[in-house]
Amino acid sequence: MRNIKRIFVVILAIYMIFSLAGCEYIMESESKAVTNENLEVHFIDVGQADSILIKKGNESMLIDAGNNADGDLVVNYLQKQNINKLKYVIGTHPHEDHIGGLDDVIDNFEIEKVIMPNAIATTKTFEDVLDSISKKSLSITKPKVGNSYDLNGAEFIILAPNGENYSSLNDYSVVVKLINGNNSFLFTGDAEELSEKEILTNNKRLLKSDVLKVGHHGSVTSTSQDFLDAVDPSAAVISSETGNSYGHPHKEILERLTKKGVDMYRTDSQGTIIMESDGKTINFNDKELFTYDASPKPQVIISELDKVGEIVTIKNDSSEDINLEGWRLLSVTGNQEYIFPDYALKGNATATITSGERQGDLIWGSENIWNNSKSDPAVLYDKDGNEVFRFDD
Template identity: 55%
Template sequence: MDTTSEKTLQSGQEEKAAKAPDTSKPEGMLEVHYIDVGQGDATLIKCGSHAMLIDGGNNNKGTTVQLYLKKQGVESLDYVIGTHPDADHIGGLDVIVYKYNCDTVIMPDYEKDTKTYQELVDVIHDKNMKITYPVVGEQYALGEAKFTIIAPNSNSYGGNANDYSVAILLEYGKNRFLFTGDAEEASEAEMLTNGIDISADVYKVAHHGSRSASTQEFLNAVHPKYAVISCGEGNSYGHPHAEVLNRLRSMGVEVFRTDEQGSIIASSDGENITWNCSATDSWQSGEQTESDRENADNVTEQTTYVLNTNTKKFHRETCGNVSQIKEENFQKVQMSREELEQSGYSPCKNCNP
């Protein structure tokens, strides 16, 4: 990696990561804003005069997030966390890093050969900033709140960018908020065995409610009272998936969704958590019904797919992974699923074409 990055806290950051606040009731309020950025993630956390941002939505959402921060009176950011280098998480962060003074930028030690990733790295360098790599167990102060890095716990996920996601546990008084990016089953399993208590009042549901995350074992350990799902209305991935919604429902978890309710705000006084809206009662997954699938099958001859000739995957045109395909591996075709599968291609697990 030819970027200037550090695996340890930089000078001046030790003070933030020093003595963490206790769990006695704090004086002010903590606000957690789950910003509606469509199919993506962006979360603003405010504690007094301190603020941090986790992810910034897709490439076309940087200005949306910037205007949201401005409306909330945010003038600078103590921390910016890019959980992992997928476009729907870091796409808008180049705008934020350019527009705001950001004390600390935390990103995983994992690169992605994409224009989106390089644009963010370039802005960080242009502002003479450095990337801080996450160290599990490291704690940082945010006013009267604190957060602990809980993932990634290893560096052996191959090409699965999701499992490299930076995950944190945010604490404010007695209230606890969990954020795991797009971490999937492998990373979740490691979080269960790293010795850190991951129980939380509020769980930001991993990977937009995908079935590839939020295993029952993981949810049992978190045991949340509330869950927030950030996804786009009518997204092509079918998020949130029915399996995850069913697990949350069976546990009696109150669920909030940006695709149904827009931006969602949780406010904590250190003991109690209040919301700007009521929990959803629809429990409707984003997946196609059997009737939808049958109708789609009837017009497969007219369907346009995007191929990755290297990975032998086929995608919907709207799939977020399409922008990550290198030009020499990119091919657009009009074929049926059956024809593609007979040609040796398999469907993308994210967009489920």
């Protein structure tokens, strides 16, 4: 009888343990289910760099923090968003334009978890970040593909890096997919084509996303066609700076996105981009879509108009020779027109069209054309009558 009682007590105890565990699981699931605050994604304008704030209710995370000079900008931006704690901070890879401001962020906010790849840079920028992590007695969590993390009911999953020995630091980039209900975002850091191929091999089924943060500031090293097709985004965001020395975003990527019908947003031309997700739809701040005309067009411009000297200088900005036969140059105020003969303007070369007593590469005529005291714009048309360039003096 005693043995029967003991067995009964053990069974009862086991039952209670599993019941309590079940209750805890249900409570956790219900807690996540009732977290109905909208998710916000802020693509902060940090010039030729990356910094992305994600917040949902009272929980927030930051992916990268711009260049060293952007530290105060990012800190001030977060403070204006009433943030004093970051649940996660991700430094995608140890390039200055991604982790430059991370030390300032770590110094000024309470941080719960820092995620950085197993990549080392012998730079003061990288050392500054490590020092700030050490001063806060934080540890670095290495990204493991497949690991997922909760952000107040939203979830992000690590998709890369898939290796540990890359020749380019860019391929160490931590790539994450963020899911909020039926909405999804893919953040790619500077991951290049090699990393993209590895993700396609290992986690292609997870790539489909509503919004793509275009890799490497729109460089041709990233956003391969196969990768873009697998993500199949409705919208894309490019973080870059006007007039940057890299030529980002590259026209090949703009054409690729345009041909796929992806709505484009750019921090270089539109400033900070903010998206808000309720789990069903994604709304954007009052930024108009960036449109890119992928159709080929002549690269001839009017580089200078000397009205006193009666000299118009045109330049071929492309590397290809362009035959100007049938093109027209118009003096708007005087309503006088010059029609180009058979003349090949060499790639990256200039040519002068002169009038009056001047002698140039091409001669308009012996009479003065340009009104020296009044405004007189010069307009260049191609042989089909399309306006190619207008020079407003």
